[in-house]
Amino acid sequence: xxxxxxxxxxxxxxxxxxxxxxxxxxxxxxxxxxxxxxxxxxxxxxxxxxxxxxxxxxxxxxxxxxxxxxxxxxxxxxxxxxxxxxxxxxxxxxxxxxxxxxxxxxxxxxxxxxxxxxxxxxxxxxxxxxxxxxxxxxxxxxxxxxxxxxxx
Numbered sequence: 001x002x003x004x005x006x007x008x009x010x011x012x013x014x015x016x017x018x019x020x021x022x023x024x025x026x027x028x029x030x031x032x033x034x035x036x037x038x039x040x041x042x043x044x045x046x047x048x049x050x051x052x053x054x055x056x057x058x059x060x061x062x063x064x065x066x067x068x069x070x071x072x073x074x075x076x077x078x079x080x081x082x083x084x085x086x087x088x089x090x091x092x093x094x095x096x097x098x099x100x101x102x103x104x105x106x107x108x109x110x111x112x113x114x115x116x117x118x119x120x121x122x123x124x125x126x127x128x129x130x131x132x133x134x135x136x137x138x139x140x141x142x143x144x145x146x147x148x149x150x151x152x
Contacts, residue, residue: 010052012103013061014085019078020061021087023099025053030101031114032128034121037071041086045122048101049089050110057097 009022028051038047059065066078066087078088089098101110115121115128 014080016083018063025056035117
């Protein structure tokens, strides 16, 4: 079974490093998403996500907290207003926050276990297999759930 250190802070930042952060706690539901919001915001075939407890997040860079854009009535995306990097997603009232794997440097211990919104995925790229429930899969059930047309 895969084990992940949940006490060591993980650091991440946008491309220009204006927005920086650390997160601690157990990573949850590492997955990719092919919803229309993720496709348009990323400019690519999918975005990759992992959730962490909101209480373990600290914004540390000179830019402070990211700028926010509502992508759904109860969900917003955090991005750097300087370089445009997509950093995170947060649902209203949530106790965890979804962070894009790319701003964490694509850590090798966080592998996607599923792909959300397969129905809007590009046809020319193989989909991420659903490995939830297998011994090698980390915990599943992240706070940001599949909704018609909504992200991660």
